[in-house]
Amino acid sequence: MERRAAGKRRRRGAALLAAVAVLGTAGWAAGAEEQPVTAPPPGSAAWRADTADGKHPPSPGAEPADVAAYFARLRDGGARLVHRHPLVAGNLDGAPPRLRYRANRMALRAERARQHARAKENDRAPTERTKARERAAHYGRLGTAGRQILAFDPRGRGQVAEVLGDLGRADRVAVLVPGADTDLARLEGHGADRYARPLGAAEALRAEMRRAAPGVRTAVVAWVGYTTPSGLGPDAATGRLAEAGAPRLTRFLDGLAAAGAPADAVFCHSYGSVVCGLAAHGTDAFRDLVVYGSPGVRADTAGELGSARLWVARSRGDWIGRVPHVDVGGLGHGADPTDRGFGARVVDTSGAEGHAGYLVPGTASLRNFASIALGRYTDVTCESGCRHG
Structure with missing residues (x-):
């Protein structure tokens, strides 16, 4: 028994060393520890x-x-x-x-x-x-x-949510949840940075939805409503900020539903997918959950995330794929949602580049995301596990 325990400790130690090694080579940088905004305004x-x-x-x-x-x-x-x-x-x-x-x-x-x-x-x-x-x-x-x-909310680094389209008349509503290093000042970007920012991504998604279904009234919300990790350091490797952000996302989605504009699909990028994974346990306010560039969703299988359909996207050039999927002592975010055994639908991302290129016009990921947001599941092209029911 002592030999087995020692082996287990070695495996955990190896996982932690692997995490440190990969974080040091995958573009992660030290970031300041953030204090989440959780109190009422x-x-x-x-x-x-x-x-x-x-x-x-x-x-x-x-x-x-x-x-x-x-x-x-x-x-x-x-x-x-x-x-x-x-x-x-x-x-x-x-x-x-x-x-x-x-x-x-x-x-x-x-x-x-x-x-x-x-x-x-x-x-x-x-x-x-x-x-x-x-x-x-x-x-x-x-x-x-x-x-x-x-x-x-101007407190801290600032939080904001912006709507594109008419929520009151929309037939389909989508919500975008960003990852690390996003705040009120980084809602929008310009030039090559445009589609990596929440507002530009929301604009691209809504434009693609309207192109694919001109007769469908759509609304897309860019939600920067939680304190994200600043830089990709210790905060990004743990679930502390996600645990503070998940109840805020749950309330926001429940608020949309109460106001008559329930979210049909929620799209979660990078660390935002950790927030969404935790929030999925607390609400049934959306039908489809899409995670892309995800380090994990704090679950071992798709079945742990409630009744929503889970879709996963990861481009071949995304460095997040080199981050070890561990959950040891609070470090890491668990199983790889792109693994076949996880049980998610893994969508095609052809044309997407890097960690933030999923919503660039012309990519397969953007076309697939729009089809999911519209509920047109048979139009979605998948790499594996694509069940359209």
């Missing part, structure tokens, strides 16, 4: 103390279905509450989307003004003033007419 106490039509509003932690029912009963639809408490109302899962858009435009204007004021304070360091000017400019862009910001 600033102003929540004043929100709870307020009244509308003689009733106290629901707590920011209330069930999204109860939030939706509350707003449906208000004579003014919640307009007064939005005016008095925009930051809370704009992040309230279950509230009507158009109300949240209006609230977040107000919150963005207020935060932009605050950052402008900080940039003019001469007692601040030049770097602080520069950052304040950059934030003010970014908040100004997010708050422009026509943009539909479904969530906005």
Whole structure:
């Protein structure tokens, strides 16, 4: 027995050494330990103390279905509450989307003004003033007419969710969950970086859905609603931030359903797939779960992730495939979801390059993702395990 225990320790040690070796050669870099944002938005106490039509509003932690029912009963639809408490109302899962858009435009204007004021304070360091000017400019862009910001929280590195399309009339709704090193400032990219960022990826997915099914009304949400690992260091190799982010994703998805726009498919990139794997245990608010560039989903088989269909994509050039799939002492994210024994549908990714090229126009992965989001499963091409039922 002692020999078996020693062998087990050696295997675990080898796995850890392999993980360290691969992380050192696969492009991973040391990152600062992040503190996840989990508390309700600033102003929540004043929100709870307020009244509308003689009733106290629901707590920011209330069930999204109860939030939706509350707003449906208000004579003014919640307009007064939005005016008095925009930051809370704009992040309230279950509230009507158009109300949240209006609230977040107000919150963005207020935060932009605050950052402008900080940039003019001469007692601040030049770097602080520069950052304040950059934030003010970014908040100004997010708050422009026509943009539909479904969530906005300036705390920490910032969180945001943006909607493309009409959630109220959509026949099919998809949600994108990003991986490490993503935050409010990295919602959108430009040039070659465009499709690696959440908004560009969402734009590409919706454009492909509309190309494939012109008569179907679609909406895609870029959700940057959790604290992601900064860099690809220890935070990315453990589940600490995913465990904090999963309940937030669950609430967000339940909020979409309560507002009449349930997500048909959720697409999760890299570390985001760890968040989605944990969230899948807590909600049945979506039919299809797609993980791509995934280091693991904190499960041993697809059957552990609830009733959603699980689709997996990994390009041949993605360095994530060289990361050992271990779960030892909190390090690693478990089994490889692309393994045949895991039980997922592994889709074709021809044309995709690297770790972030899955939603580039012209790739098989983008075409397949659009077919999944549309529920057109027979159009999906797979490398293995492609069951269309």
